[in-house]
Amino acid sequence: MSRSRRRLTALALTTAVLGSLLTSQAAATRPAPRITRAGLDPALVAGRGAEVPFVEQEAENAYFTGEKIGPGREAYTLPAEASGRTAVRLQAKQYVEFTLTKPANALTLRYSIPDAPGGGGITAPLEVSVNGKSKRTMTLTSQYAWLYGMYPFSNDPNVDPIPGWWKPEPDPVAKPFRPNHFYDEQRVLLDRTYRAGDHVRFAVPRNSSAAWYVLDVADFELVKAPLRQPARSLDVRLFGADPSGRHDAAPAIERTIAAAKRIGWSVFIPAGTYQVNRHIVVDKVTIRGAGNWWTIIKGKVLPLAQPAPDKSVHSAPGFYGKYADAGGSTQVHLADFALESDVRERIDTDQVNGIGGAIGGGSTIENLYLHHTKVGIWLDGPMDGLLIRNNVITDAIADGMNLHLGVSNVRATDNFVRNSGDDGLAMWSESNPSGLVNHNNVYDHNTVQTPVLANNIAIYGGRDNAVTDNLVADPIREGSTLHAGSRFNATPFEGTLTFARNTTVRGGPRDLNWDIGLGAIWLYALQSTMAGTIEITDSSFLDSTYNAMMFVVDWPVKDDYGITNVAVRNIKVDGTGTNVVNARVGGWATFENVDARNVGAPFVNNCGTFHFEGPPEFDVRLLAGNDGGWTGATWCEDRPAVVPPPPPSPWS
Structure with a gap:
């Protein structure tokens, strides 16, 4: 072998060794x-x-x-x-x-x-x-x-x-x-x-x-190929809808809806981008896309020449049922498309939501992607009977979803909500002259993450509603992961409100206005006593910033309203910055089979209504099965020091 070949061979070997070392270091x-x-x-x-x-x-x-x-x-x-x-x-x-x-x-x-x-x-x-x-x-x-x-x-x-x-x-x-x-x-x-x-x-x-x-x-x-046009359906392109997004498709979609209803067929919106800048009113019709990655309804928020009857001053893309005072809508089925709106500021009088109006009577809303709306889905009752499932709602400037005013028998399941500007999922049973009450609604198996304001899931009044099997994480301010409150002119809590089999993650943030820590679940009596049965069962509270559970009344009404008839059982608390229970209200709750670890302060912080005379006004009734850290519930500290817990781990 020549000297030059030996040098080239040595250089190649050196390069190979260095390359192998660098690759190993990068892999390491x-x-x-x-x-x-x-x-x-x-x-x-x-x-x-x-x-x-x-x-x-x-x-x-x-x-x-x-x-x-x-x-x-x-x-x-x-x-x-x-x-x-x-x-x-x-x-x-x-x-x-x-x-x-x-x-x-x-x-x-x-x-x-x-x-x-x-x-x-x-x-x-x-x-x-x-x-x-x-x-x-x-x-x-x-x-x-x-x-x-x-x-x-x-x-x-x-x-x-x-x-x-x-x-x-x-x-x-x-x-x-x-x-x-x-x-x-x-x-x-x-x-x-x-x-x-x-x-x-x-x-x-x-x-x-x-x-x-x-x-x-x-x-x-892994996104599947676009869905094919269903049998017995009308393609919106046949009625002039432009799939390139250059021309307004709303009139063509409305013509397709009218024709489909006349012959009893459904409406199909194939893959493409369709420009829509206002509400499309739906009633007794099925509208399906090719999948929410393929069929995109996209539009702008535009100023109205004069305020609409619903007080809106802007229009925006959305599918709305008829309002309840116009009879509402039934047998509406919306599926398999995305709605990309353009909402950049919060104007509460504007109806610029993705789905709105009153939609019930056996309707379904499923497999939608709702983005940049004011609220993803806001429904105003009275209305009854709706299934909302498998939807993704992100970057809303207000709520992700809200069931408002006499809404009943609605199930919202397997929905994913992230980065809402207000409550992720809410039920708001607002008081009204007709005495309508939200009742028999269920939020189950939903994931709600990072609401910027307010709560992941919030229930305001109503009768016999349930929040079960949800994963809720990372609330930012003025709210927490799970909440029930007599607020916003809500009807009283009646029957049984069920919180079961939920997992909260990094809940219980500091409330800026009160300058106190909330609970991962917090009950708030602001406008009336909360006397209906509230069951909090079979759930896990992981890595709560302050408290796992909080019961509170506002100071001006602390001697007027209380919280009673709460049953807490079969709970695991893994990590709190302060307490397991913080009570700042009169009333009572029972606690059974509550296991807690990595707790930063005494398990129960019971300040009641701050009279400090005799037993606290909130009765912490300890039943069987609570672990050894629970004591007599007489300790009170307004703002205990926070001890950040270690990360959650499997419970042996």
Whole structure:
């Protein structure tokens, strides 16, 4: 062998050895892919929440070159609003790379980028590649994020506090004042199906209009081919609907509905993007798309020449049943399409929801993707009999779903709600002259994450309603994971309100206005005594920021209203920053088979109605089976020190 060949051989061997070492080091530092649910090992939340077609991966568990932010739970911060209270911050040329755990051809990315200096948002590119190839550029936006100030909030970062409203912040307040609603999400169909083990990278370009990016979570999905047109259905394209999105498709869809009703057929909206900028009224009709990744109803929020009878000052895309005073709608079936709206500010008089009106009488709403609406689904009764299932509602600027005013026999199941600007799922039995009451409704097997304001699931009055088998996580402020309250002019609680087999994760945040910690489940008597039976059973409260359970009355009415007839049993509490039970009200509750560990303060904090004379006004009745940390329930501390618990773990 010649000397030159020996040198080349030695060089090749050295290069191979170095390459092998570098590959080994990269493999050693690259974390194994982790599927999570609500930021936790799925085994810890098994059997709870929605069955979804995607797998969740948190950015902080992936391979990244940026900076991990969090964990943090204080409102108005990026970590607090992130799934799992942790995310990854990137700057130019930095990236997050996920490893697929299952075949996927689509993804949803939850992210945040800065607002424009004067509000209103910016856009910025983000490069996406798979295995270093198949590169494409996403255009991220903050135009649907970044609200400021007090309710109902503003897009202006220089907004002042509302004069006369109580606030804990000293004057002059720092600007921007109470920034919130930082995150948005975007769905992407990839060019083909990729295998488990393939690497999906999100990289910040060298030159970007955004000073930083925060990536929170990615959901990876294997999307099926578009659904075929059903038999005995009319295609909206035959009536002039434009699938390119360039022309208004609403009149053509309405013509198709009218024709289909005349002959007793259904309506089919094939794959495409259809421009709709107003409500389409539905009654006794079935409307199906080709799948919510393929059929997109997309439109803008437009000003009305004059206010509508329902007090709206804008129009927006939506499917609405007839209002109850017009007879309501029955036998409506909506399925398999997406609705992409354009709501960027909260105007409570506007009917700019995805699904609205009164829809009952054996109707179904299923397999929809509702995005950038004011409320995903807001139904005004009286109405009876509806199934709402397998829907995804994200980035709503107000509630994810609300059943309002005399709604009965509605079941909402297997729905996924993330980043609502108010309650994720609510039942609001508002008082009315006709005496209508929300009753016999069920929220079961839903997943609700990161409501920016208020609660994951909230029940306001009503009779014999149930909240079961749900997974609820990461409430930010002025609410918690599970809530029942005599508030907002609600009817009294009657019959039995059931909270059963739910799992709360990182609930019980600090209430900014009261400056106290809430409970992962909290009951609130504000406008009347809560005397109906409330059962809280067979549930798990994991990693509560303050309390697992809270019973409270507002100070001005502390001697007028109470909470009674509450039964708590078969509960596991794994981690509280303070107490298991915090009672700041008169009344009573029973506790049976409550096991708790990693509790930061004495199990029961019983301040009753703050008279401090004799036994506390709230009677903590300890029955059999509670673990050894429970004592006589006479300790009271207004604001106990928080001891952050360790992460939840399997219960042996």
